[in-house]
Amino acid sequence: MTDLNVKQEYLRLTYSDHHKASADEKVKKLLCIPLTQYLIFTVILGIFPLLAQMGVLTSSFVFAIGNTMIYAIMAIGFCLLMGYSGLASLGTAGFVGIGAYIAYYLMQIYGAPFGIAFIVTVMVSLLSGVLVGFISLRIEGIYLAILTLGLSEILRNTFISLKSTIKLDMSKVRLFGVKIGEEQVYLLILALFVLLLWITSNLIRSPIGRALLSVKNSTSAAQAMGINLMKYRVLAFVISTVYAAIAGLMYMMLLRNMTTSTSTLLSLATSLNILGAVVIGGAKSLWGTTFGVFIIYGLQSTLLSKVPFFVENPAFITMMTGLLIILIVMFFPGGVAQMAGNLVQKRKNGTINAQVQRRVDSYGRK
């Protein structure tokens, strides 16, 4: 009898919230909608250049945040590829190069406006994504990872042979016919980043995202359910390639020059770091991935560069990143997102347990 009562109480406690929504809960619910989160995120990051003008933040801080967002664009594409389709790729760096070189050739040499360069970047990376997607149909798992690594080397060597140092003068860049400066580039990166974040989060919740997930868990079972393997694999690769190329384009806009043979941007290190960021953050969480990118790329230039110890030993940060990746994979395979989720869940369970316990206690007294 008591057991039944406790169970009813438990159900009431857990499910009764839905009927009476106070203003406080309405705000909470609004905050749960991804679009609201992204808008808040945009506003916070959008204030940074203003704060820098007012002298609260240094301009190098804003630059570092912009740089981190570029890597975050690559990472969310990669998150979709690895976390949702289970395809391990080490070719991110090569595709970034596509964007960077298109930026150089179109905007610097031919003086094309940004819009044209953007469209061409998307088109070219779309085609290369389709190509890799078809390759991924024949080759799987570790073979695919190494093959994409080879592909990335092909692209890198091609770029080095084409032009070893590329430069972009800001005076040549035009957005809708207007010259743009550093702050506008930052805002452009922010806008693109949030837009892509929003598109990706919607994509994940859509039938496409579900289909990708089912392909990841079992190709054969997914095919038996009537899911077209070719369509979704190619789509996943196209998305991640396009994102990487857009990141490359924005990298050239922000940093404006690159020596391909010595730059780490097009080397294996970038692909590995992006992978590391996705793993640290949690392969299935976009916010987690963004956080992971911040740990790997942002932390160093924004916060740690103020600490004297890390200024003297910059190698220590790389080492810490490696250690963090190893420890997280060893003990928290779901990444930071899983850790946070566990904590929230524990707290929720804790309150419910406490409430149920109180009820049980009160029954006892009766």
Added chain:
Amino acid sequence: MFAAFLSTVCGSLLSICVTALSAFSVTIIFRTSTTANFAQGSVAAFGCYVVATYLNQWGIPVYLGVLPGMIAGVLIGLFIDLVVFRKGRHVGELGKQIITMGFVSLFYGGIPLLFGNPEFIPFEPFYNTTKASVDSNVVLNAFGGEIVLTKHALISAAITAVVLAALFLLLKYSKWGLGVRTTASSEFTAELVGINTHVITAISWALACALGVLAAVMYAGGGAMINTSFMGTIQVNAFLACILGGFSTFYGPIVGAVLIPVLSNCVGFLANFPAFSDISRWQMVIVYILLLVIILIKPQGLFGKKVVKKV
């Protein structure tokens, strides 16, 4: 012309040795632990730094100095397998790969911390010809021309041949080799029939890292600049060699490792013809595209077996 061609092909002898050793290391780890070791090159670079430090401080010859480096490699290999892989709670196949990638970052950061930041540590070849004041090249007269080989490459080739032959004999005839082959075909079944797979994988890791250091020392002795990522290209080539030869046999990757440098130098040789004079810029691109095409035609590798998947 044929002699010039042979000379070009022989010029890839050292890269063949280095790639073959690295490819064997990658294969043995892949077969026993079902993971690709992306830290192969970084561990090798670390060992190479250890060797270089001993050479600089104590002035010992390189064939003795390579031993502490290989011991360092063994220790790192054992650490990765015994401590990291076994103690991790949920380490799956992908997790293992990502852990090795974590080690790459660890070494990229750790090497400059431990050894300072010298871009180039002077490194002597196995047979120091300047100290012995003899010619560093061996010239053969054949096919109406000269075929030039460096003594370092010849010694490296001999060492590689001996090491690989010994390993293949061990794999074929020793109890350890039988254990490795059984673990490679199925770790679970191997455990069922009473093979201590933990020991097998630990030995494989130790062996692979030690061979990696040996390869790095050979490569550095050939005149390569030592830095944290100097084994990067070799590692990429070793991986491609494994894919080209197929992971399912032990000799396939070695064949792949011979093919890639030879192919690369053959493409480079085309530059001798006036029509292709500009080809050396595109050498690696052409080689990688050729490899890509071969792999696409035979996804399981040249000697691979087709894996049948069950639902």
